[in-house]
Amino acid sequence: EIVLTQSPGTLSLAPGERATLSCRASQSVSNNFLAWYQQKPGQAPRLLIYGVSRRATGIPDRFTGGESGTDFTLTISRLEPEDFAVYYCQQYDTTPGTFGQGTKLEIK
Amino acid sequence: EVQLVESGGDLVQPGGSLRLSCAASGFTFSSYWMSWVRQAPGKGLEWVANIKQDGSEKNYVNSVKGRFTISRDNAKNSLYLQMDSLTAEDTAVYYCARTGGPGWQKGTNWFDPWGQGTLVTVSS
Numbered sequence: 258e259i260v261l262t263q264s265p266g267t268l269s270l271a272p273g274e275r276a277t278l279s280c281r282a283s284q285s286v287s288n289n290f291l292a293w294y295q296q297k298p299g300q301a302p303r304l305l306i307y308g309v310s311r312r313a314t315g316i317p318d319r320f321t322g323g324e325s326g327t328d329f330t331l332t333i334s335r336l337e338p339e340d341f342a343v344y345y346c347q348q349y350d351t352t353p354g355t356f357g358q359g360t361k362l363e364i365k
Numbered sequence: 366e367v368q369l370v371e372s373g374g375d376l377v378q379p380g381g382s383l384r385l386s387c388a389a390s391g392f393t394f395s396s397y398w399m400s401w402v403r404q405a406p407g408k409g410l411e412w413v414a415n416i417k418q419d420g421s422e423k424n425y426v427n428s429v430k431g432r433f434t435i436s437r438d439n440a441k442n443s444l445y446l447q448m449d450s451l452t453a454e455d456t457a458v459y460y461c462a463r464t465g466g467p468g469w470q471k472g473t474n475w476f477d478p479w480g481q482g483t484l485v486t487v488s489s
Contacts, residue, residue, distance in 0.1 A: 292475040294410075301460055302410065304477035313477060345410055349465075352473045353426050356410040 259284055259348050263357035269365040276333040278360045280346035285327060290350035293322055293331045296359075297342045305344075306331065338364075367391040367478055369461045374483030381451050381487070387444040387461030387480055395419075395439040398464040398472045401446050402479070403457035411457075414446065415464055415472045424472060428454070451487045458482040 260283040270276055280291070289309040294302040304313040306322035309329065319334040333340055341364050346357040373385040385401070400415040414425045414435040423435050434447040444461055460482045465474030 294476075301479035301481055302476070303479070304475060307475040307477075347410075347475065349471075349473045349475055352424055354412050354473045356412075358409050 258353060259286065259351055259355055261346050261348060261355055261357035263344075263346060263360045265360060266358075267361045267363060269363050270336055271365045272336050272338055274336050276331075276336055276340070276362055278331040278333075278344050278362070280329040280331070280357050282327040282329070282348060286329075286348045286350045288350060289324070290348060291322075291324070291329050292347045292349065293320075294345045294347065295340075295342045296345065302345065333362075336362075367463070369463065369478060369480035371459065371461050371480045371483040374459065374485045376486045376488065377451055378489050379452055379487055382447070382449045383451065383485060385446040385448070385459055385461075385483055385485070389442045389444065389461075389463070392463070393467065394437075394442040396467040398469065398474065399437060399444045400462045400464045400476060401435060401444075402460045402462055402476060403455075404460070404482075405454075405457045408457075413459070416444070417472060418468070422472060448485070451485075453487050456485060456487045458484050 262281045264279045291309045293306040296302040309324050310322040321332045323330045343359045343361050345359050368390045370388045377383050401413040416423050416435045432450045436445045461480040462476035
């Protein structure tokens with residue numbers, strides 16, 4: 258089973274700043290099978306990114322996914338008030354598909 | 366509009382059973398793998414089970430194998446999760462999620478969209 262470790266656990270930033278969230282895999286994730294989700298309190302998760310860097314339908318271009326080896330990143334270029342939430346990465350290369358433990362992005 | 370609506374969550378005693386349902390609309394249900402994903406209170410996300418378009422293939426996370434059964438009725442655009450021998454560790458919000466793209470053979474995939482979730486509480 259591939260273990261995903263997200264860092265930091267909590268990220269405190271102000272609106273307008275740039276956010277960089279990390280997700281490290283315990284082994285190689287083939288074929289770019291890595292997704293990112295956003296979850297706000299009391300809501301279901303929402304798909305942001307799939308295939309490492311492909312934005313889902315309706316996702317603003319301030320959200321960018323990238324990778325370097327077994328390290329994956331989600332970058333939010335200029336934080337909007339609605340971006341403060343919990344973010345999860347997920348690998349779907351192997352079964353079971355596994356999630357990271359989440360990064361909470363909070364307002365500073 | 367693509368929509369998934371779960372129902373059936375409830376308070377149940379340890380060792381009890383529950384059946385969750387998910388009603389799908391706005392897309393060709395029979396073309397997609399479907400999954401259940403759960404989230405314990407204050408915790409992260411855990412994939413629970415998935416089922417192929419025609420129901421011929423099913424997969425489960427190890428912790429629920431032999432206790433949970435996923436099924437679907439394509440004529441009713443509905444997904445189900447039968448949960449037996451429930452324990453406190455099964456307490457969670459259970460989400461129904463469309464999985465991957467239409468006609469895809471790979472069951473393990475991204476989830477989009479998700480339903481609003483239904484809460485299952487296992488407690489005496």
